[in-house]
Every structure is written in C-alpha cells, then in structure tokens.
Amino acid sequence: MEDITFFYDPLSPYAYLAFECLPQALQGHSLRLRYQPVLLGALLKAHGLRGPAEIPAKRQWMLRQVNWLARQHGVPLDWPAEHPFSSLALLRLGLACASEDAPTQTNRYVTEQLFHFVWRGGHSASDPTRLAQLQDRLQTHMAQREKPWLAPDSEAVKQRLRANTDAALALGAFGVPTCLLRGELFWGLDALPMLRERLAQGGAEAAEAGL
Numbered sequence: 139m140e141d142i143t144f145f146y147d148p149l150s151p152y153a154y155l156a157f158e159c160l161p162q163a164l165q166g167h168s169l170r171l172r173y174q175p176v177l178l179g180a181l182l183k184a185h186g187l188r189g190p191a192e193i194p195a196k197r198q199w200m201l202r203q204v205n206w207l208a209r210q211h212g213v214p215l216d217w218p219a220e221h222p223f224s225s226l227a228l229l230r231l232g233l234a235c236a237s238e239d240a241p242t243q244t245n246r247y248v249t250e251q252l253f254h255f256v257w258r259g260g261h262s263a264s265d266p267t268r269l270a271q272l273q274d275r276l277q278t279h280m281a282q283r284e285k286p287w288l289a290p291d292s293e294a295v296k297q298r299l300r301a302n303t304d305a306a307l308a309l310g311a312f313g314v315p316t317c318l319l320r321g322e323l324f325w326g327l328d329a330l331p332m333l334r335e336r337l338a339q340g341g342a343e344a345a346e347a348g349l
Contacts, residue, residue: 139168140337143318145306147178148252148263149225151204151215156315156327157253158213163330167337173249174242175229176303178314185312191222207327216260223264228252230290231269233298235276237285242302248276
C-alpha cells in the first residue's frame with residue numbers, strides 16, 4: 139500500500155475542491171492518505187508570494203474560476219462571509235484531534251469537518267460561537283473513539299502545526315493543495331490527473347523512465 143500526504147489549509151477553496159475530488163481521482167488504487175494541515179500564509183511568506191485573494195484582479199478571477207470548478211466537479215460550495223480570514227484557529231482545532239501515533243495528521247472525518255465549516259453554508263469562518271460548536275463536535279468525535287484531546291491553544295498543538303509547515307517547506311511546497319507521492323510534489327486541483335497517472339505508472343517503471 140502506498141502513502142500519499144495531502145497538505146492543506148481549509149482557507150483555500152482549491153484545497154477544499156481537491157479534498158472532495160480525491161476519492162474519484164484515486165479510485166482503484168490501494169492507498170493510505172495522510173491529511174496534514176499547514177499554515178498557507180507561512181508557505182507563501184517563505185517563498186515571497188502573495189495569496190490570490192490579496193491581489194484584486196487575481197481575486198476576481200479566482201472567484202469566477204472556483205465557482206466554475208465547483209459546478210464542473212459537482213461539489214457544493216458556498217463562499218464564507220469573509221475571505222480571506224485567519225485559519226489558525228481551525229488548523230489548531232484539527233491538530234488537537236491528532237492521534238498519538240500520527241500527531242501531525244487529521245483523519246478524514248476531522249478534515250471534512252474543517253472544510254465544510256468554511257465552504258458549506260456561507261457563514262463566517264471566524265465566528266467564535268461557530269468555532270465553539272465545531273470544537274464540541276470534534277471533542278465528541280474524539281470521546282467516541284476513546285482518543286485523547288489536546289487543548290487547541292496548547293504548545294503541543296502549536297508545535298504540530300509548525301512541524302507540518304516546516305516539513306512542507308523542506309519538501310519544496312509553496313502552496314495548497316499539495317500532494318506528496320514517492321518524494322514528488324503535485325500542486326493544485328488540476329494536478330490530480332497528473333497524480334493519478336503517476337500512480338498508474340508504478341514505482342519501478344516510473345523510475346526507469348526517469349519520471
């Protein structure tokens with residue numbers, strides 16, 4: 139079974155769309171997906187980049203393209219009341235749910251909760267009441283699984299997020315979504331077909347072809 143690491147920040151609409159499209163893109167392959175939240179702002183800053191929402195002309199294009207992509211892929215998408223926003227609280231909430239044997243990962247349920255919190259319903263992603271409700275759901279999830287829960291503002295959780303972001307930077311990641319397969323990075327929603335093709339090539343065959 140092969141591993142794919144999915145680096146994401148729920149702030150990104152492209153990461154949300156990629157998350158929703160992953161099952162179809164990877165269908166037929168035996169894989170273990172590792173969902174690793176990272177701080178997109180830190181990736182951009184490290185590379186001297188600005189987010190598309192920070193550039194007025196690019197933001198207008200992003201709004202049009204993301205809405206079109208959602209329709210094309212049949213993915214429900216509602217823009218949050220404010221965008222961009224600080225995703226730090228969400229990232230820490232997710233990593234508060236990480237298990238002891240995978241402390242830098244969120245499982246699919248938790249990852250889905252983070253994305254749906256932002257991209258379903260058109261609500262504020264920074265509203266304290268909504269964040270508290272999300273925390274309650276995640277704590278209940280952890281209790282049902284009999285897994286420990288860490289305080290989102292604890293130093294341990296903050297360190298998990300720093301470690302994830304540093305690991306992504308060390309690999310050369312410069313944005314989200316980014317998938318890691320066999321030491322190679324695949325950036326963006328439009329890279330999913332490329333990722334699927336790489337999977338189909340197999341490890342040894344691709345190495346011999348220099349791929």
